Amino acid sequence: MxxxxxxxxxxxxxxxxxxxxxxxxxxxxxxxxxxxxxxxxxxxxxxxxxxxxxxxxxxxxxxxAGRRIVLSEAGLFDDTGRSIAPLDQIASVDRGVFAFKPSNGFVLHLKRPAGQAWAPGMWWRVGRRVGVGGITAPAQARSMSEVIAVMLVRRDEGHPVTGPLETP
Missing domain, CATH: 1.10.287 (Helix Hairpins)
Structure with missing residues (x-):
């Protein structure tokens, strides 16, 4: 990667x-x-x-479960470089109580279907949904989902997805 x-x-x-x-x-x-x-x-x-x-x-x-899920400026990948969800395809993050998501995790809604894939206990992808979590620690998953949400807001407002905000 x-x-x-x-x-x-x-x-x-x-x-x-x-x-x-x-x-x-x-x-x-x-x-x-x-x-x-x-x-x-x-x-x-x-x-x-x-x-x-x-x-x-x-x-x-x-x-x-021996692998890691990595969030970078380009999106979500596993530690081998396999793409889980490119950042430009993520429409929203859902971490609510009633969301259809893995335990201790969150679900990403994609703009377009990305095919089916599954890493048991870590993540799954079906159609426009990507579920992340399972046997992961809840605090780590919550932290990752919050960072993704911030990155999406920054992207949608035209700011760089990481780094300091540019003031007009």
Whole structure:
């Protein structure tokens, strides 16, 4: 990434382990029920497939929670440089109680659909919405959403998105 990070968002190691452990425990519970009880074969197969999906989900959460979300002047990226939401495409930030958003996070409304993408536990993008948060710390997510909101106001008023305000 060529832009200087303004704010970063990353889960703590404890949150990363706990999020992964919960999905791993679900997988173990599903497998145990499938093996220890005597449900019919279709149910047993369903439970084992669900356990496998839970293990896959735990691996994906572990992988994505090892990354950081970085806000720069150009927009929101992960630490590999993958674009999550370019700043010029962000229309608004919603961090309200009744917003459809990840826990401990916020949602960005984009001007145009940006395709679907997902980093479990960290962010998702569907159509014109980008949800950021999940296993991240609430204070960090709140801080990032407030910085984005300020950047949007500055952009819409014609000021540079970072740095001191120019007075006429």
């Amino acid at each position: 060529t832009h200087t990070p303004i704010v970063t968002l990353a889960p703590s190691p404890t949150r990363r382990m706990l999020g992964t452990a919960v999905l791993g425990a679900l997988a173990a519970l599903l497998a145990w029920v499938a093996i220890s009880t005597a449900p019919s074969w279709p149910w047993r197969l369903f439970l084992l497939v669900a356990a496998g999906v839970s293990i896959y989900g735990a691996a994906r959460v572990w992988e994505s």
